[in-house]
Amino acid sequence: MTLHLLLARADEREPILEEPLPLESVLLAPPPAYLPIPTHLHDIAGDPDSLGAQRWALIVPEGEQGRRIEAILKPLCELRAREQGAPVEICRVPAGMDRAQAIEFRDRVLHSPARSRREHARYVLLAGGLEALSLELQEVLVGDGACFVGRLAFEQEADYEAYVSKVLAREQSLPKPRKARALYLSSGDGTAAVRNGQRNIVTPAAQQCRSEHQQGYLRAKDILEEELAEGSVERLLELAAQDEPTLLFTLSHGVGAPTGGWRSVDMQRQRQGNLCLGHGGELEPSVVRRHPFIPGGVWFYFACFGAGTPTCSVYEKWMERLVRFREMPSRYLKSVHDSRPKDGRPFVAALPQAALANADGPLAVIAHLDLAWSYAYRDVLTERYHAHRLEAVLSSLMNGHRVGPAVHVLIQFAGRADARLRWQYQEQAVKDSETGKPLPEELVKQAYLWMERHDIASYVLLGDPAVRLVVPD
Structure with a gap:
């Protein structure tokens, strides 16, 4: 097995990694910064879909x-207050919180011991960009395991209003759908990364959903799978235009920096993370903004930088080691460096912003806020493909669970990898003290778990975590 990176140059639309990395290269991965990610809700007895039991809160930046933003989101807050039978808690926080400040906010304000745990909000909507409401704040709330966290981050304030109007229309005015269709699409760009993904993750996930449907465990109107022809933006738009609840899963390269880097900040912010369809083109925000695109649905977008771009990728230290030990050409690392924010400011990608702001667009987008690797296809240690992870999230959405708890199913797998990784490091520390040298197979397990943990943890939810694809019976 080899490692492919789902990132393509903006000019050539060719993969940045011309040759895949050997799987053994993960052995040079540095120790991770652990996050406490429990594998269960704090309130195990509570219905995770009940806002009355779990509560919903809004977090906005301090200042004008x-x-x-708070005023624009007032109608959404009023809707959630009616659903939970109690006023919505609104927290105003300073910009640029670091991890320590985020933990203090969570423990002293959001989940203060001075209040009953019944009043602690587990559905949390962050409304603001990555600079105003830091990624560290989001990671702490997700990592605590008690919160279902979503984010709205628009460049234009009018887009917040458009999103609120869409959610209210879907939840209050339109007929309540009971079944949705599942649409599995992959880019037919001919690259090994996408071909392997089609074979090992997309098709198995679709087949598993069909099996669950046939056994009566999954409610679905249709389950469709298609490999898009190279450059077929029109076909993608055609499939996504139907005005019925749709769960869309796409697998593709995400657009990264062109050769030589981005010429301007605006160009990077408009194109980085766009869905690449090979030499024939890419799915652009302007197109998604003006065409029906998964109306009232949910989009699971698998590609590099699909949700946005952090200041520095968590994988860069590892790649720097690969270059230092001559396990990887330096030009690959340069291409990743060229995709860093040109102005040093992390940002949410323009493509999901456009989709969420579209009145005929999705209610939520699930995507990577970092690089996406083909390691997500398969567990090397157990020889098992990861289609079951994808199916678990998608089935949860298809059966009417709110999107926050559905994504939490995915986060549980990060918690398991994190726990196994901790155990491996502890075991190594004991054996190092006894023998002075770790066993090779233990180092291999640590490296693979490191990759798995970071891949899953980089998924984020864009949109209100309380929205649903369909209403359960």
């Missing part, structure tokens, strides 16, 4: 911008 936060006050404007």
Whole structure:
């Protein structure tokens, strides 16, 4: 097995990694910064879909911008207050929180011991960009395991209003759908990364959903699978235009920096993370904004930088080691460096922003806020493909669970990998003290678990975590 990176150059639309990395290269991965990710809700007895039991809160930045966003989101807050039978908690926080500040906010404000745990909000909507509401804040709330976290981050304030109007229309005015269709699409760009993904993750996940449907465990109107022809933006738009609840899963390269880097900040922010369809083109935000695209649905977008771009990728230290030990050409690392934010500011990708702001667009987008690797296809240690992880999330959505708990199913796998990784490091520390030298197979397990843990942890939810694809019976 080899490692492919799902990132393509913006000019040539060719993969940045011309040759895949050997799987053994993960052995040079540095120790991770652990996050406490429990594999269960704190309130195990509570219905995870009940806002009355779990509560919903809004977090906005301090200052004038936060006050404007809060005013725009007032109708959404009123809707959630009616659903939970209690006022919505609104928290105003300073910009750029570091991890320690985020933990203090969570423990002293959001989940203060001075209040009953019944009043602690587990559905949390962050409304603001990655600079105003830091990624560290989001990671702490997700990592605590008690919160279902979603984020709205638009460049234009009018887009917040458009999103709120869409959610209210879907939840209050339109007929309540009981079944949705599942649409599995992959880019037919001919690259090994996407071909392997089609064979090992997309098709098995679709087949598993069909099996669950036939056995009566999954409610679905249709389950469709298609490999898009190279450059077939029109076919993608055609499939995504139907005005019925749709769960869309796409697998493709994400657009990264062109050769020589981005010429401007605006160009990077408009194109980085766009869905690449090979030499024939890419799915652009302007197209998604003006065409029906998964109306009222949920989009699971698998590609590099699909949700956005952090200041620095968690994988860069590992790649720097690969270059230092001559396990990887330096030009690969340069290509990743060229995709860093040109102005040093992390950002949410323009493509999901456009989709969420579209009145005929999805209610939520699930995607990577970092690089996406083909390691996500298969567990090397157990020889098992990861289609079951994808199916678990998608089935949860198809059966009417809110999107926050559905994504939490995915986060549980990160918690398991994190726990196994901790155990491996502890075991190594004991054996090092006894023999002075770790066993090779233990180092291999640590490296693979490191990759697995970071891949899953980089998924984020864009949109209100309380929305549903369909309403359960």
